[in-house]
Amino acid sequence: MTEPRLPLKGIRVIDLTVVWAGPFSTVLLSDMGAEVIRVESLAHPDLNTRGQPILEGTRAATGGGYPDGEPGPRPWNRNSNFNTTGRNKKSVTMDVTKPEGHAAFLRLVQNCDVFIENNSPEVIDRLNITWDVLSQANPRLVMISMPGFGRTGPYSKFRAFGANMEAIVGHTTLRGYTDSDATGVTNVFLADAGGGAVGVFAILAALRYRQRTGKGQYIDMSQAENIGHFYSQAMMDYSMNGRVQGPMGNRHPSRAPQGVYRCAGDDTWLALSCGDDAEFAALCGVMGQPSLAAEPRFADSFTRYANQDALDPIITAWSAQQDQHAAFHALQAAGVPAGPVLTTAGVFNDPHLKARDMWQQVTLPEAGTHWYLKPTIGHMSRTPLKIWAPAPNMGADNEYVYQQVMGYTDAEYDAMVQAGHIGDTYDVVREHEARKAKAADV
DSSP: OOOOOOTTTTOEEEEEOOTTHHHHHHHHHHHTTOEEEEEEOSSSOOTTTTOOOOOTTSOOOSSSOOGGGOOOSOGGGTOHHHHHHOTTEEEEEOOTTSHHHHHHHHHHHTTOSEEEEOOOHHHHHHHTOOHHHHHHHOTTOEEEEOOSSOSSSTTTTOOOOHHHHHHHTTSGGGSSOTTSOGGGOOOOOHHHHHHHHHHHHHHHHHHHHHHHHSOOEEEEOOHHHHHHGGGHHHHHHHHHHOOOOOOOTTOOSSOSSEEEEEOSSTTOEEEEEOOSHHHHHHHHHHTTOGGGGGSTTTSSHHHHHHTHHHHHHHHHHHHTTSOHHHHHHHHHHTTOOEEEEOOHHHHHTOHHHHHTTOEEEEEETTTEEEEEEOOTTOOOSSSOOOOOSOOOOTTTTHHIIIIIISOOOHHHHHHHHHTTOSOSSOHHHHHHHHHHHHHHHO
């Protein structure tokens, strides 16, 4: 495909990210035209992003997924976790733990605008690629670290995943139902998606600052602090009123009725929410019970809120006889916010999302042709966004990055190959295959 002049064309980004938050940041940047170069190591497999380098006779690790359930001989190029957030990126291999790899990384930094990482706190220190080091190599560099708890403070060395980040800032206590404890809370890993998006916002702000001043800067972003702002209403309630909010199920602090109601059929549901008397009257009309809106228990928002336990069974008695899509359209036509609770298959086949062109078919060299979610903000009138290139095979862009971006000569490039930095297969897999071949010759 031919790219238009995308918003971030000309910005080059080093991607040393893992799991979801960091890769989500860099894929948003690559969607908008930045040249994102993912740095990968043949010696140290990225289990959380590329997936387990499965050896013959061993069992595939859970998580992610492979086309037709088959990891294949090179599963790191078939892993769905990586292929969804690897689009539009490039891949280069180097081992930063070795002196020549560290030197190559600094050389890459000199030719880039942004460096983003969200590793465990000690990783960047151990690799000696902290801001103090990198800013000497490139004073115009914008660097962002996105650890769980930031680079300072009592928790700065602690490890983090979405679940414990959300828990430590109180978000988890708001999820679930009033009659259950925290063991029934489902992980949603909102901290990852939220952190990834806000990380991009911070990078763009820093690039704007550099445009004005010519100076780069370091961004210390705590993913936990970021997701804490998704908890702001409850925190304000505590700071102002001394109240500690708990889980509310599907209800709302002020809107009533609000909930998820059973529909006709097997495990089908409808979500609806009424914010004022007019919306509730419209709901009652669709249900064929217009007089319900005048009942003293439900006549205004205050009484409806106080009597939700009585109102919900009345709505359920109606919704349980309805097709979820028919009810959805009837309520929307009457002005009531409502929508079907869709499964993944339902989302994929939803006519509105298809009409909005939410999906795009992409062919990957080793994973085949499949449907992928398009960029999140693809509908831009001047610079519409698409998936311009599939996720790269590991090391696919070695020659380009080493020789065109960093200016390595043929001899220097060959030396990096011989030193084991450049390749397309993890060392552990090559060593396993060599042992297997040797045993076969005996």
